[in-house]
Amino acid sequence: MKLLTTLLFGLLWQDVAARTSKAYKGGRGRGKKLIHDAVRRSSEARVTRDDTKESVACAEALATPIKAPKPNIWGQLTGDEAASVIAWLFAQKELNLTVSENATSWDNSVLLIEALPPNKTDALAFIDGCKAAPAKYAHVLLDHRASENPTYNDIIVGPLPIDNVTTTWKPLTYPFTKKNDGKVRNLDADDDALHDQWLYVIGADVADITMDLWGGSATGAENDTLDIWGIDPLWQDDNKVIRWDAFWSIPEDDFDAETLLPLGLYVMSDVTGRDPSKWKLEGWLYNDIFYNSTEAFRDAYFSEGFVKNGANVEGDWARTDQQGPVFPLDTAYPPTSIAPTGARFAVDHDNKYVEWMGWSFYIGFSRDTGMSLHDIRYKGERILYELGLQEALAHYAGNDPMQSGTAYLDTFYGFGPYAFELVSGYDCPAYATYLNTSFYVAETTHTHISSICLFEYTADYPMQRHSTSKYVSVTKNTYFSVRSVSTVGNYDYMFTYGFYMDGSISVEVRASGYIQSAYFANNEDYGFKIHDFLSGSMHDHVLNFKADFDILGTNNSVQLMSLVPATKRYPWSQGKTRNTMALERSFIESEKSSRFNWADNGATQVLVVNEDKPNKYGELRGYRILPYTGTAHLTVKDSSNVVNAAHWAEYDVQITKQKDTEPKSAHPYNSQDVHDPPVNFAKFFNDEKLRKEDLVFWLNLGMHHVPHTGDLPNTVFTTAHSGIQFMPSNYFMGDVSRQTVNQVRVEYGGGNVSQVENFGQKDQVCALDFEPAEPDLSEYKGDVVVRKFPYDPNHPWYETDAIV
């Protein structure tokens, strides 16, 4: 057991250990806890030898440790690196930085320190050639608030390691379409004042009304039963900054149901400029009637005939716990997947590098977009240079200004900080291998324990089968998944990349969690009425992914192949025409025609191919990009909310020539300047040729969501699901899943089996004890936090109260 414990500790915790030094294990009594935590992951599948059977002992547990062929150049900064960068930054007097804890809204502070991803040009020279690794730089985001015109400033610091002679900083500019020295205005600089000097003052001012309507108030007091918050992005027209805020009930318990409790009262404010004393209350809206001042609203409210609507109040309908009579058989333990011989893949935890059945890839992680995959290869041949989320838009509509004005661009909040610890046995199988991820906040590095899971699963259906009167051949469909979940406010996004034995890859997003709902009054054209005073509030989710394919090198083309109806005369058709169908093929020549939607009736295949390297039959080797389920682009045309901040949401498929200057389709602060955002995706399209070029596919997943009663209390993953597959198209010479031994051929005749061909599977039978217990979730953790400035690596602490 000691050996196993040590091994498990080593595998699971080296991520943390690497960042927190060896002293961590003994630090403040937490080391032991961590060991327990690691061990519980294998407690569901303890391995025993059973000498009474012919079986051999099962292989032991977690992923085989390996060493990545090259270091992960898309990885995160080490703790030491981050600490050295922050110390160096504080030494640069011209930056005039204040430690976050002490910073007022008129001080400059550091919001982010993370690794700057290498340029592809430099990366290829390293990963495919014998060049050295690209120089490492830190990407730093400064919150420059000591100014009448506060900005977020993207800068780079490097090269690393810090050297007081060679290390410099400069604005980060090349990845952005906006040429403004890496700066974007900050509309949230006065967030504290907004609450204390504005919204709560307004709340107090109308407390007579809110008490009368709902028996509560929103004043910033501890015992408030109401909350005030509003649109995102803010209205940014006519050189003004306008916000609409709504009143919400605060749930009476811990359930996160506030977004189900709108009250139907909205207030409009002009918050242009940094002086709260110059902000202006512009009016009120209640029951579709606009009042241009608080006085006008109050006069109306206390007049006869004023129509008062009811309040949305928390109840069991808004709580996720078990409810209703229990089905008798439901208390029995349900079917469960186990890994009887342990993990059948290999992981380099330090480098977040994975190998499984011919596949290999590196995992990157960033504050903005969470997990990404890099250098995805099959048998050593790269298929994708990069695959990852870029941005997620949740665009609402409604008869009220709150819902109408909401169009969340979620990287503003960040997918990284919200990629929480996964729940073993629920979010991922209990036997999964977990990786930690880290992000920087306020001079600390937070580590989300077990926030990426890696696991194999066997589908409930096979990969292949065929029956005849003489034999049946069937192959198991065991696939590999990489998963993380980010809960951005009310919504939980589950991201899963799947790898399959036949050479295909899947990209899937599922959405659960609480919807953001609307007050029901007059909202019929924007949603179902789903509770007493509640509307489901229609919205579009659009999630943009970057898929940088490299099919046999970087000189790739996009081929379209359509099935079309055809009327044809043939040498054999006796002079008559026949109504049939045929294939039409074409290439996308340039960025002039590289933004399009999936064809009606799935008639058109989108293929990424290498024209210079056909297979021996002359067909172009490539991959097909196949909508798997529920893809969506944005319904809204020329959205008043996002203006130029989300042009990537307009089509299903968009293809550009790869450029080091266009690494991402979005910027987390696009919402701060929607007319002139840091990254305007439409500007990527400038007619460049796309034949035999390095290509990037920007692919949208998404859902049109009109929540109905079944979305209460939470949306369910069953149907809130979108996915795309990448499948080989003449890429291999045959189905590569033939390589697996996890198949059988049974020969029979006359009622007897003459042969069962197991392809060597049987030899590996082994015995183990299985106890179908729930994983012990009492060891579920929050973040591990390590102070970086002043650097204090030996005193990490746990934190769940303030997740970011």
Next chain:
Amino acid sequence: MKLLTTLLFGLLWQDVAARTSKAYKGGRGRGKKLIHDAVRRSSEARVTRDDTKESVACAEALATPIKAPKPNIWGQLTGDEAASVIAWLFAQKELNLTVSENATSWDNSVLLIEALPPNKTDALAFIDGCKAAPAKYAHVLLDHRASENPTYNDIIVGPLPIDNVTTTWKPLTYPFTKKNDGKVRNLDADDDALHDQWLYVIGADVADITMDLWGGSATGAENDTLDIWGIDPLWQDDNKVIRWDAFWSIPEDDFDAETLLPLGLYVMSDVTGRDPSKWKLEGWLYNDIFYNSTEAFRDAYFSEGFVKNGANVEGDWARTDQQGPVFPLDTAYPPTSIAPTGARFAVDHDNKYVEWMGWSFYIGFSRDTGMSLHDIRYKGERILYELGLQEALAHYAGNDPMQSGTAYLDTFYGFGPYAFELVSGYDCPAYATYLNTSFYVAETTHTHISSICLFEYTADYPMQRHSTSKYVSVTKNTYFSVRSVSTVGNYDYMFTYGFYMDGSISVEVRASGYIQSAYFANNEDYGFKIHDFLSGSMHDHVLNFKADFDILGTNNSVQLMSLVPATKRYPWSQGKTRNTMALERSFIESEKSSRFNWADNGATQVLVVNEDKPNKYGELRGYRILPYTGTAHLTVKDSSNVVNAAHWAEYDVQITKQKDTEPKSAHPYNSQDVHDPPVNFAKFFNDEKLRKEDLVFWLNLGMHHVPHTGDLPNTVFTTAHSGIQFMPSNYFMGDVSRQTVNQVRVEYGGGNVSQVENFGQKDQVCALDFEPAEPDLSEYKGDVVVRKFPYDPNHPWYETDAIV
């Protein structure tokens, strides 16, 4: 063990037993074998009590036996019933029947005896009311060949049980649009002559050429290395019956690869009429050149400059067995789903009735379309009266007359006879509960053992989740599946109906097996070249399903709800317009507008609702019909092959008023008269009103398939997949998956868990031994066959050699 064995035998085998009488168990030593066979299904999950743990003993194994609330009126005839009907038929002299074994092509024989499904009108009075079960009738298909104009005759015999006074037969006419006394012409009456007196004669006639080209011949001899077969349906224009046949290589071993081995030579014959001596060879086609006689072809062939192409020859590329180097970790046993506490559902095997977590339904089975589901209810409230396959079209295209002329309508072959025994641990989990199915052929009843499987599975992702800084709530997604697989010739169709905890249902089809390919020459516009002389041969699969919804009764309506871009001015928008989106709703008023496709960008929801029974918020309770993945309608417009035989394939969604006279969208012999088929689906649409009516949805699943090298040797299920979901839309008052205890809520703070709420799951933990062995497939069986005429129920035998 004795008790368990008895129990298992009773559960698994009563299907067989019911048909074969109690004497079966001792008959010819087979009883014992059957017991072994039954027992092996539970050998993978033996249950033991472990007294050293707190756990209770696990529940035992298979599905709980229950009694269906009412008999299954969609079930099959009993063995006794079928035997009595056949005996009665042979006593009706006017039918002039000959026992199949002795029947020549000029005798009349019985092709089919099965239960006639009840009219819905009669069925509802029974299942919802207190009326008696509808009278039982047999549906019989006679092969009327003692005629110059042979026909297939559908008749009904009844009422059952047979009574020589009251039982009569009459033509079955009401379910067909063609009014022809239930008769359709038989184009295959002279199938024996076609081979012996026509195709093999032609094969022998050109043996000099085939020997020269490919070193073989097709003469009907045992040692033939070539085969000849052709188009389906036959050309039926101008009162002629024309066939094109192609030459194929016969594989040298048992692998079923013949459809991968076309040779590129085609022969055209006029086979009009029943006299083979009057049939005419009309010409030959080779390498896109048509020759109008054998002489012309031979002259050309032996002339200088004749271009000879190569042959497609079997090799490992066409074999499904394991190939290539084995990945080291692949020999370890992969992750596997187990059912540690046994089945959590209940089955009435006699009535093929199932209950799982609030859901209940009956299973029907027919020769034409295999498995179907009936009276699907959630908590006793019917959602669907009927759900089942109607027909499957595989429509090819190509430059040659063979592929161009192929448009299989697979119910001609039948999904029932090809629903083979499922492979435990591969087609379904080893712990699945299996049902048998039967079909009639040539005075015998064949029973496919274990050809329907029922199982629960837990998805690799949860049903619901939400994280906050204080707690995480996650619910397992355990679902229930009903599955059968039909291998119709080269293709294996896997049909799966899924039931989910949130009230949703899925209908899924996957396709594997061998493609039917084309000879490569000049076929570029119709497929990829995928092997030396092989083209993948593009084709459309379209599979039509009937979904007869009953939402809170039979008065239902179809509501369409679209998300549309909108430019609006609001009371609060300061006089400005805003670009946003809104919902547009409408109802389908009549069959004039009830044939349509899924909307672009998934913008339109298709809902079946009950307008008279809104929920308490005024919203219409109903179900949404949601394309899940890869649906398709037929690319070809006005197909020359199927003409009027498959109008159901033209749209994604088609809705009719339910009529007892329109029970099925197709007839298995539609291919015999494509201009005037027994069921012309287009005739269902006659402008009837669809508001507040009993509605039937005819839904198409399918795939556009352009096979590439990855389809060799077999197409894989990963991407050859089509599905539709039915999801509740305001049907329930909230998410009904909240009812499950298979969820957890973990409360935490400051790095510690304060509570793990398991909702009673933990109490049910139990222990068992798990040995991850392959199921013992050496007991895989073929059909159990029981002779019905002369009736010999005590002497069943096994048969795999001739599956139908």
